[in-house]
Amino acid sequence: MQALFQIATQGPGLYEFTDRAQTWVAGLDRQNGLLTLFVQHTSCSLLIQENADPEVQADLQAFFHRLVPPSTDPSMHYLRHTYEGPDDMPAHIKAAMMPVSLSLPVHQGRILLGTWQGIYLFEHRTASHQRNVVAHLT
């Protein structure tokens, strides 16, 4: 079973879609299975992260912005792929450091997330984007 989740993003940050994924899985009426999520882009990521305190998400974004600053930052002077904007190559780097696919066991129609786990798309680009996540249940 496969589905496509479209997620509209408005700038950098984490966008949760746990409920959409869980609702889709529950509707398939399978007992056990494996849910795989795959994002069809190279400038955003998929994350499992804490869903309790929104400051965790702000801190994650702040850390990776400092670790991989825009290509206009003097420390990034060596980057050559800069013509798509100062946030483009850093977005590719972040997309290499964080997952593009996640595999999550399903039991009795429920994704086996831990108590504090949510499923997020992590947008790395500044402009608004429409992002495609393919869901596959075996």
Add this chain to the structure above:
Amino acid sequence: MQALFQIATQGPGLYEFTDRAQTWVAGLDRQNGLLTLFVQHTSCSLLIQENADPEVQADLQAFFHRLVPPSTDPSMHYLRHTYEGPDDMPAHIKAAMMPVSLSLPVHQGRILLGTWQGIYLFEHRTASHQRNVVAHLT
């Protein structure tokens, strides 16, 4: 087929559980399949790493401790999620940079690991924890 591995951790570091995973897979008497491991927490990671020289594990921990120091370190002054301890937000950041799920092919009842590969839980928190890893074999 699903199972839960509980792993007790006593502070930061790599905890190997290759044998437990391999024993469980062998007992299922499947020829071919795909083993997925998923950790139900957002402050530890799953790693495939070298199992020959323990210094590799010490060096890994040292590198990530320097890359993402405790929130009491002046370089981390911008973090806001600090009330769960100076090691908490760095643990979430490390959990974003390293895998929460691993997918490993199985052939004739054996996980197809390379010669020097072991399966580890990488604990990022200072206090002792009981960690849950869900195993799923298709």
Add this chain to the structure above:
Amino acid sequence: MQALFQIATQGPGLYEFTDRAQTWVAGLDRQNGLLTLFVQHTSCSLLIQENADPEVQADLQAFFHRLVPPSTDPSMHYLRHTYEGPDDMPAHIKAAMMPVSLSLPVHQGRILLGTWQGIYLFEHRTASHQRNVVAHLT
């Protein structure tokens, strides 16, 4: 269904094998499925990355070389696993930060990659190597 892709590398950089993976999947004549790729080493990685501009690949390599320099660099003085060469422990660190396994949905015999996505082995070692990637289709 399982297969082994052998990839010969000559020094650090990204080696694309999208076509080999796609050709193998197409030849199996399955409609839908999940392709998992797993690399049997701890000093290289698997990446989904942009396949349009080769400068993206050069920039990725440059960034990670600066983030994790050779163990002869003064900033890496604390590393202890150095007897396999100055590029060995940094390779293990990069292999912890980037994927060892990728899970990719397949539809009508095609891997559901986005328009600009290619599948790469990211070699972190300086010497030439023969790398094994196990492919598994469910």
